[in-house]
Amino acid sequence: MSENTVGGRYERQVVALGVAAGYGAGNPACQDGPAVLRAMGFLDDLEAARDGFRWEPPIRLETPGVIDRLAAVTSIATRLAERVGALLAAGNFPLVIGGDHSCAIGTWSGAKQFLGGHAPEARLGLLWVDAHMDSHTFRTSPSRNIHGMPLAALLGQGEPRLTAIAGPAPQLLPADACLLGVRSFERGEAELLASLGVRVYFMDEIKRRGLPEVFAEARARVCANTVGYGISIDLDALDPDEEPGVGTPVPDGLHRRELVDVLRLAHCDARLLALEIVEYNPYLDAGFATAQAIHDLCRSLLEPCASI
Numbered sequence: 001m002s003e004n005t006v007g008g009r010y011e012r013q014v015v016a017l018g019v020a021a022g023y024g025a026g027n028p029a030c031q032d033g034p035a036v037l038r039a040m041g042f043l044d045d046l047e048a049a050r051d052g053f054r055w056e057p058p059i060r061l062e063t064p065g066v067i068d069r070l071a072a073v074t075s076i077a078t079r080l081a082e083r084v085g086a087l088l089a090a091g092n093f094p095l096v097i098g099g100d101h102s103c104a105i106g107t108w109s110g111a112k113q114f115l116g117g118h119a120p121e122a123r124l125g126l127l128w129v130d131a132h133m134d135s136h137t138f139r140t141s142p143s144r145n146i147h148g149m150p151l152a153a154l155l156g157q158g159e160p161r162l163t164a165i166a167g168p169a170p171q172l173l174p175a176d177a178c179l180l181g182v183r184s185f186e187r188g189e190a191e192l193l194a195s196l197g198v199r200v201y202f203m204d205e206i207k208r209r210g211l212p213e214v215f216a217e218a219r220a221r222v223c224a225n226t227v228g229y230g231i232s233i234d235l236d237a238l239d240p241d242e243e244p245g246v247g248t249p250v251p252d253g254l255h256r257r258e259l260v261d262v263l264r265l266a267h268c269d270a271r272l273l274a275l276e277i278v279e280y281n282p283y284l285d286a287g288f289a290t291a292q293a294i295h296d297l298c299r300s301l302l303e304p305c306a307s308i
């Protein structure tokens, strides 16, 4: 990747990829999130950034009306993994905009496949910013909604059609993953993460220590034994008093400003491979506050970097 490093700063184009994923949730409303963002022009100002930002054609279900939700999620994730892998191979920075969180299976399987193309043993790190753990399997999930399972699938747990989307499971090792912002979970998924030894930074720890310190520690963990890492942001990690337009609101979340600030620093590190922002529900958004949050998070990727 060194050929893309200019004067200590990593130069790459941010490429937004909308994913109309809705079959992972009980309510498919989030599948319209990326189309609403684009139609309303919420990220248009980013396209004026010098060589900084462009949209790819969106990913949506090829055969609408399919009612097998597992097949629908698998189809979208498989094509998303291919697109993310191709964008990374071309030296771009994929910005995946969901859709429900089931699309993460595709995003990060694609990133892992890209890393594996350089060296099969290359490991992927992942920061999972979310009010929930998303670590169910069909065996533990009360709802059986797949957007509650993507982290487990990436860790190689549960349904085989979800764990090996773009290459053999697991895509992610427990030591290379951290969750941030968790404040709503069920016993089965908590037990799975505990048994695997995945570090969870619950919301109360973040409030006590502050996001900058916790984020830096989590980032160091997921970078320790990996060649690159990603960040998956479920918008429900944010406080619904500020950002109501999310799939599953939970009170007492992160503030938009603090998450924007840590991303402004993180994007300047070439080890950050991609960012994913999911679970935007435009029908619950009040005055497009949550759309503005997505804008601000995306804008942070285009902030100038100080020389490193």
Ligand SMILES: [Mn+2]
Binding pocket: 101, 130, 132, 134, 147, 234
């Ligand atoms: Mn989630």
